[in-house]
Amino acid sequence: MSQPITRIVVHVVERRAELEVPVEPPHRQVVAAAVLRFDGWSADGPLESLEALYELGAELGTLLTGRARSALDVAPSAIEAYGKAALVGTAVPLECAAALLHPRMGRAMRACLPGATSLIPSVTKRSAPGASVDIPLHGSTDMWSFERFDTVSLSLADAPAPNELVVAVALADSGRPLARVRPD
Structure with missing residues (x-):
């Protein structure tokens, strides 16, 4: 990877009850995040071309999807919902987050998850360390699967620093617990 990863964090959420109603099997979500350090920004922009960030996005898509799926300990085809996000520090342009998330990351994620074809929802946000980001999720094979519309939150106490970016x-291995909302 051309930009240094300072750390990777994997966060698993397992819901065993929803409003005191048991959820069986448990509803599981995972977030795999990489903290990247970016130095040397200029007034003219971070890079001559964003192409290097497109490639880094693809590499991160493969790496983080693998880590997340491994944490759930399921076959790639068992992933029912997905999403992606980036938090940028105060000295990192938002366009860097877009360059990482959009042109190639989604293709790399889908390549790790056979059968996944849907557009992957995403969010970018500028923040100080400790800020929370709610990552939107929807169905990996059907983007209009209402029971798979969900979110998972991520907060890292010490990231992103001003010159960092969190990707x-x-x-998720299932839709929302006790989902009943249906399309008209």
């Missing part, structure tokens, strides 16, 4: 991939 995250979120996966």
Whole structure:
């Protein structure tokens, strides 16, 4: 990877009850996030071209999807929902987050998850360390699967620093617990 990863964080959420109603099997979500350090920004922009960030996005898509799926300990085809996000520090342009998330990351994520075809929802946000980001999720094979519309939150106490960027991939092995909302 051309930009240094200072750390990777994997966060698993397992819901065993929803409003005191048991959820069986448990509803599981995972976020795998990489904290990247970016130095040397200029007034003219971070890079001559964003192409290097497109490639880094693809590499991160593969790496983080693999880490997230491994944390759920399921076959790639068992992933039912996904999303992605980036938090940028105060000295990092938002366009860097877009360059990482959009042109190639989604393709790399789908390549790790056979059968996944849906557009991957995403969010970018500028923040100080400790801020929370809610990562949108929707169905990996059907983007209009209402029971798979959900979110998972991520907060890192010490990131992003002003010259850092946090990139995250979120996966779920099922839809929302007790989902009943249906399309008209």
